[in-house]
Amino acid sequence: MGMPAAGKPRRRRRRLLPSRLVTLSNMAASMARTCSYVSRRISCFLLKRLHPRLALRHRFHGSAVAHNGLLLSLNKRGILKDSFPENAAQDQLPRLLQSGSQTVYCGFDPTADSLHVGNLLALIGLLHFRSAGHHVLAVLGGATAQIGDPSGKTSERERLSADSIEANTHSIRESIQRIFTNHELYFHDGSRELGTVTVLNNRSWYKDWDVVAFLSEAGRHFRMGTMLSRHSVQSRLKSAEGMSLTEFTYQVFQAYDFYHLNQIYGCKIQLGGTDQLGNLMSGHEFIHKVSGEEVYGLTLPLVTSSVGDKLGKTAGNAVWLNRDKTSPFELYQFFLRQPDASVEGYLKLFTFLPLAEVERVMEQQREEPGKRLAHKRLAAEVTKLVYGKEGLESAKRCTNALYQGSVQALEQMSDEELQELFREAPFHELLLEAGTTVIDTCRKISAIPEGPKGYRMVSEGAVWINHSRTDKPEQVLIPKLHILSNGLTLLRVGKRNYYIIKWLGL
Numbered sequence: 311m312g313m314p315a316a317g318k319p320r321r322r323r324r325r326l327l328p329s330r331l332v333t334l335s336n337m338a339a340s341m342a343r344t345c346s347y348v349s350r351r352i353s354c355f356l357l358k359r360l361h362p363r364l365a366l367r368h369r370f371h372g373s374a375v376a377h378n379g380l381l382l383s384l385n386k387r388g389i390l391k392d393s394f395p396e397n398a399a400q401d402q403l404p405r406l407l408q409s410g411s412q413t414v415y416c417g418f419d420p421t422a423d424s425l426h427v428g429n430l431l432a433l434i435g436l437l438h439f440r441s442a443g444h445h446v447l448a449v450l451g452g453a454t455a456q457i458g459d460p461s462g463k464t465s466e467r468e469r470l471s472a473d474s475i476e477a478n479t480h481s482i483r484e485s486i487q488r489i490f491t492n493h494e495l496y497f498h499d500g501s502r503e504l505g506t507v508t509v510l511n512n513r514s515w516y517k518d519w520d521v522v523a524f525l526s527e528a529g530r531h532f533r534m535g536t537m538l539s540r541h542s543v544q545s546r547l548k549s550a551e552g553m554s555l556t557e558f559t560y561q562v563f564q565a566y567d568f569y570h571l572n573q574i575y576g577c578k579i580q581l582g583g584t585d586q587l588g589n590l591m592s593g594h595e596f597i598h599k600v601s602g603e604e605v606y607g608l609t610l611p612l613v614t615s616s617v618g619d620k621l622g623k624t625a626g627n628a629v630w631l632n633r634d635k636t637s638p639f640e641l642y643q644f645f646l647r648q649p650d651a652s653v654e655g656y657l658k659l660f661t662f663l664p665l666a667e668v669e670r671v672m673e674q675q676r677e678e679p680g681k682r683l684a685h686k687r688l689a690a691e692v693t694k695l696v697y698g699k700e701g702l703e704s705a706k707r708c709t710n711a712l713y714q715g716s717v718q719a720l721e722q723m724s725d726e727e728l729q730e731l732f733r734e735a736p737f738h739e740l741l742l743e744a745g746t747t748v749i750d751t752c753r754k755i756s757a758i759p760e761g762p763k764g765y766r767m768v769s770e771g772a773v774w775i776n777h778s779r780t781d782k783p784e785q786v787l788i789p790k791l792h793i794l795s796n797g798l799t800l801l802r803v804g805k806r807n808y809y810i811i812k813w814l815g816l
């Protein structure tokens with residue numbers, strides 16, 4: 311039997327899954343039935359192995375989950391933008407959330423080797439659902455990254471090799487898991503049972519499909535007119551470059567993902583950025599046609615800086631969520647430096663502080679703006695979520711070493727932290743020769759202009775070594791004072807130009 315034609319009255323229809331998955335999910339479902347008759351224990355064990363989500367749904371059924379007011383609270387924090395179908399956020403969705411634990415998903419295409427702060431809001435959105443007892447699926451688009459989402463892009467992405475997608479998937483999976491773990495460790499008060507989290511890769515379900523079967527079965531439920539009407543398609547069709555068939559089909563894959571997750575995990579809610587609305591709609595329509603299930607899309611706002619730039623993309627320098635690209639110190643500094651006008655909004659979006667606490671922090675900030683308490687709280691909360699307690703300590707240590715003049719913090723820094731600091735300050739390795747002076751050192755690393763001008767800069771007090779002003783150019787470097795016990799010298803010229811010297815041959 312083929313797929314029923316689109317638009318026919320709804321009834322229970324055959325599942326649109328590649329044969330191996332059909333077998334798996336049918337098996338799981340029939341085992342669920344068997345559970346109630348035969349040995350519950352054994353079957354549930356097998357069921358859980360085959361189909362962990364089904365088993366969890368049983369386990370959470372009836373547990374004290376906090377669904378009430380979740381959407382309201384997300385709305386107050388500014389985390390929600392639109393829902394699809396429109397108005398669902400006022401009516402059907404709150405009812406659905408109150409009826410018991412739901413499964414919510416959000417997808418991330420591994421087109422780079424790390425997520426960036428722009429993706430953080432989607433993860434935080436998932437975590438709010440998790441805190442309220444709902445189950446969370448983070449889907450890595452190992453397959454969809456090969457297609458390339460045209461949403462929000464003005465030109466087609468370069469094709470990514472399978473190897474780089476694989477490597478990207480690996481490091482993004484690590485960061486998502488780290489953030490989920492940090493949330494559980496540091497931001498969960500234990501008063502409620504957290505929902506589960508599962509990280510999936512959509513390659514795992516496309517590898518079972520052959521292309522002809524996929525087009526023949528899933529493809530026929532998509533209408534060209536609707537697909538062409540999507541904003542992501544329209545804007546690209548008008549461009550000189552146009553759009554490839556590959557990109558055009560992207561919405562089919564994301565729609566099918568939602569369908570798959572709905573069938574296998576009972577997932578009824580998908581989160582995505584505002585640019586994802588078209589893809590969410592495609593999923594909703596597809597699922598509705600094929601299985602008659604009602605599902606929902608929720609969009610999160612695009613976070614921009616006070617001057618309208620995409621958050622974290624200022625001056626072409628993205629702020630990443632992997633330590634080898636953006637250190638805890640850099641992430642901390644990024645949030646610390648946000649303009650005053652953005653801080654309250656960011657505290658609501660990027661931290662889990664209760665709104666009353668945000669209000670209190672802002673009150674303190676208004677009383678003593680110079681202390682920048684709100685900025686510090688924001689930076690600390692985000693750094694702890696992304697890099698954990700250790701990461702936050704490291705960020706503070708680096709901040710103290712670099713900006714607060716703490717020699718002790720400088721001496722305590724680990725190699726990793728030093729490397730991370732070197733990303734901000736140039737790093738030089740120099741051989742320590744007998745009689746090396748302050749001016750020799752400054753010249754070797756080109757920290758001062760050549761000739762008498764540079765000499766004058768030192769004697770007039772523009773140069774600081776390990777946080778002490780050093781205005782004697784001919785002074786010979788003294789170990790312990792100018793060279794720290796870890797073989798380092800931190801040199802500053804003027805207010806902001808830092809140089810780090812690692813002395814060799816000590």
Ligand SMILES: N[C@@H](Cc1ccc(O)cc1)C(=O)O
Nearest residue numbers: 417418419451454459564567
């Ligand atoms: N299209 C999404 C990523 C995504 C991938 C697969 C999905 O099933 C869902 C979302 C984006 O580019 O942000």
